[in-house]
Amino acid sequence: MGWLIFIAFIIYVVYSSSKKKSAFVKKPAYNSYTNRRPYSPPIVNKKLNEDQIYIEKIKLSDEQQKLFDKIENSNDHFFITGKAGTGKSVLLQYLKYKSHKKLVIGAFTGVAALNVGGQTLNSLFQIPTGFIDISKLRVSHRVATLLRHIDSVVIDEISMVRVDMMEAINVLLQQARGNKIPFGGVQMVMFGDLYQLPPVVSDEGLHEYFAHNYGGPYFFNADVWKNTKINIFELTHIFRQENDQVFRDVLNAVRKNQIEEITLNTLNERHVANIPIEGVVTLATRNDVVNEINSTRLRQINSPEFEYRADISGTLERSYFPAEEFLRLKKGAQVMLLKNDPERRWVNGTVGVVESLSQTEIKVRINGEIIYSVPQASWTKIRYYYDQETRKIKEEVLSTFTQFPLRLAWAFTIHKSQGKTYNSVIVNMEGGAFAHGQTYVALSRCTSLNGLYLTQPITREDIQVDPLVTSFMEQIVIEEIEVK
Numbered sequence: 001m002g003w004l005i006f007i008a009f010i011i012y013v014v015y016s017s018s019k020k021k022s023a024f025v026k027k028p029a030y031n032s033y034t035n036r037r038p039y040s041p042p043i044v045n046k047k048l049n050e051d052q053i054y055i056e057k058i059k060l061s062d063e064q065q066k067l068f069d070k071i072e073n074s075n076d077h078f079f080i081t082g083k084a085g086t087g088k089s090v091l092l093q094y095l096k097y098k099s100h101k102k103l104v105i106g107a108f109t110g111v112a113a114l115n116v117g118g119q120t121l122n123s124l125f126q127i128p129t130g131f132i133d134i135s136k137l138r139v140s141h142r143v144a145t146l147l148r149h150i151d152s153v154v155i156d157e158i159s160m161v162r163v164d165m166m167e168a169i170n171v172l173l174q175q176a177r178g179n180k181i182p183f184g185g186v187q188m189v190m191f192g193d194l195y196q197l198p199p200v201v202s203d204e205g206l207h208e209y210f211a212h213n214y215g216g217p218y219f220f221n222a223d224v225w226k227n228t229k230i231n232i233f234e235l236t237h238i239f240r241q242e243n244d245q246v247f248r249d250v251l252n253a254v255r256k257n258q259i260e261e262i263t264l265n266t267l268n269e270r271h272v273a274n275i276p277i278e279g280v281v282t283l284a285t286r287n288d289v290v291n292e293i294n295s296t297r298l299r300q301i302n303s304p305e306f307e308y309r310a311d312i313s314g315t316l317e318r319s320y321f322p323a324e325e326f327l328r329l330k331k332g333a334q335v336m337l338l339k340n341d342p343e344r345r346w347v348n349g350t351v352g353v354v355e356s357l358s359q360t361e362i363k364v365r366i367n368g369e370i371i372y373s374v375p376q377a378s379w380t381k382i383r384y385y386y387d388q389e390t391r392k393i394k395e396e397v398l399s400t401f402t403q404f405p406l407r408l409a410w411a412f413t414i415h416k417s418q419g420k421t422y423n424s425v426i427v428n429m430e431g432g433a434f435a436h437g438q439t440y441v442a443l444s445r446c447t448s449l450n451g452l453y454l455t456q457p458i459t460r461e462d463i464q465v466d467p468l469v470t471s472f473m474e475q476i477v478i479e480e481i482e483v484k
């Protein structure tokens, strides 16, 4: 008995001293010049919940609702197009949360995929990046199991999906389902605007290959579409420039490269001598122009700099990062919110000014008056799988990126601005446009003509539409939505 008490006593002493020690384990050192937060576990799946709450509060317009019903009650393929800001991505996310179908959501680029809570097409179908040789494709067991159980594949920013990817999706679905009909019988639902940024075709040889073998690099050039009907609909209500008819007309003319001299002059009246420097963002073609503007402006502020490091769980390639890994800010810095607020106090693209900073909290003044404490946000990279037990398509979280959803916003590139909305924009076309649709994407971010400033006049060379897009859009039949 005495021995037992003695042993229990020894165990107690060892245990309590080990606990004490752990209480004194050194905390991760803070860099004395910065204010990095210590590591905290990621809030798994927060992003999906934030988006869901945002979408739950949206009331679809009549045309959005009609299209939702059409897609929901049919197995036909759909291409839903519409000008910038017509609510294509909102309708897509509505489907994600409200559809009774088993569906997977994908996009070509990582940023576009994270934007709508989907997966990149390369990872969804397990296709290596780069040119896809269709003859070598073999669907993997895991992907085949998933693809056998889905009703629809839903894709955003379809203008950026290249023809080889479209063919690959067809072949892999056919293999997985052992069915030779197009897409193995799975419904394809595609959203996008072909007058915005096109697929990337990095070298001349590839460009020629697509031209000779398919007639072009776009999704619609795929052979599978030659004998397959797509129902094409267009969302027409522009939410973004709702109150500016003149500007909507200018934008529509730029979008299709059908701008008359008089309209171009109206646009170029925005090349004014006095461009404001506060409360306005610059969109530029070139990265060096953008970096120069942002770093100069931050340096000019005479107050302490704070740095916030993103928490990244799992592995996430740098090209997927939805916000800064190291966010450097000062009081007075102009910032942009990078995410829709579930409480709808701001949206992705809202611009504000940093009002105060601490290691754990950032307060931002929005609309010049209201000050909000901006909480951290999470973006989740997911992978779909089929769960045999529940017979449902489930999402597995591969990694989570948590950061304050803010970035310096005196300037950024037009490519990064796709999908955003601003009240006041300086468009800097230094060096000229170098991609189809680039000028349209830049100008159409702004909500009104009065909010737009041009550092130099827009020239006809800046307005570029791919003739392949023009002829495709002329030859298709866009069906009526029949709203009340």
Ligand SMILES: Nc1ncnc2c1ncn2[C@@H]1O[C@H](COP(=O)(O)OP(=O)(O)O)[C@@H](O)[C@H]1O
Binding pocket: 058, 059, 060, 061, 064, 082, 083, 084, 085, 086, 087, 088, 089, 090, 091, 239, 240, 347, 419, 421
């Ligand atoms: N039914 C709706 N009610 C209110 N706002 C909407 C609705 N649909 C879209 N929006 C808003 O309009 C803006 C543009 O929508 P988005 O889906 O990004 O357009 P697109 O993908 O066509 O460019 C977003 O700020 C979005 O929240």
Ligand SMILES: [Mg+2]
Binding pocket: 088, 089, 419
């Ligand atoms: Mg969109």
